[in-house]
Amino acid sequence: MSTGAPSGWSPGHRHWRINTTITVVSVVIALLSASATIFGVLRSHTPTVRAIVDVPAPSNLPAATKSPEPGSTMCTDDPDRSMSGWGPARPLYDSDSSPYATLDSLWENPNIGDERAFYGVREEGSTAPWSQDLEVKPGKRYVVRAYIHNNAGSDRAVARDVNLAVNLPTCSGLSIGSNAFVKASNTFPNEMWGSITFTSSRTFNLAYVEGSAHLYGNAYGKDGVKIKGTAFLTSAGTLLGSAALDGKVRAGYENALYFTYVVRPQFASS
Incomplete structure (x- = not known):
């Protein structure tokens, strides 16, 4: 067999x-x-991640401009000249759905509108919308605000080493520009900036109101946390954070931050 x-x-x-x-x-x-x-x-x-393209610039701001240098002089005697702007151009989203950590890249934030206009100003005590161009008057003080929001779709995408630096010129003029620079070590892009313009028919300069800088967020209560010193007014900047001043900003509206400070216009004697 x-x-x-x-x-x-x-x-x-x-x-x-x-x-x-x-x-x-x-x-x-x-x-x-x-x-x-x-x-x-x-x-x-x-989830489908959809970056929005060809979204027009905020109506009150020009298209993305080259980043001005921190500490640059932004004063002119032309009261009609606006130095407001934003940058850089970056992918935009209509919800917190970015696949990576990114800052202020929503074009329809229900709280502030287009996040590219994250740097704004209004009169102290006012509830008017934040503006990028504002005429200053004697005897008034003005609150300047920077809004920081991580638009990542995952709570694991933490923005790190988030730093804010403000250029508040000490020069005089009829039109004065101010810039805010937000940097992070692991976001795309790594830096963004916004600019606002103060104007008057009289020559003036801007003075920071000592001790007025605060950071607001859910972790800091209704009174926020006071920012000590004036490092934020230098190119070194100051660290921010959604739970502590450690540079870590987590994703989502619940971790968004409002940094504010107050300025006072000082007018030349007539």
Whole structure:
């Protein structure tokens, strides 16, 4: 009695090869079908990330401008000249859905509007909308605000080493510009900036009201946390954070920050 392969099923016979090929193909198809099912399930649970392109610039700001240098002089005797702006151009979103840590890249924030206009000013005590161009008057003080919001879609995408530096010129003129620079070590882009313009029909300069700088966020209560010193008015800047002043800003509206300080216009004697 033979102990080898059954008669008629030797590898040398053509019908053996055909049957083996059919078996292999069936196994491959089954594996591909299972893979498609598995990955289909994974895809169905993966949110679609959609960057918004060709969104017009905020109506009150020009298109992205080159970043001015911290400490640069932004004073002119032309009261009609606006130095307001924002930058750089970057991917925009309509919700917190960025696949990476990114700052102020929503164009429809229900609280402040277009986040590219994150740097704004208004009269102290006013509830008027934040502006990027404002006429100053004697005897008034003005609150300047920088808004910081991490638009990542995952709470694991923490923005790190978040630093704010403000250029508040000490020069005099009829039109004075101020810039805010926000930097981080792991966001895209790594730096963003915004500019506002103060104007008057009389020559003036701007003075920081000592001790007025505060950071507001859910972790700091209604009174916020006082920012000591004036490092934020230098190119070194100051660290911010959603839970502590450690440079870490977590994703989501609940971790958004408002940095504010107060300025007072000083007018030349007539």
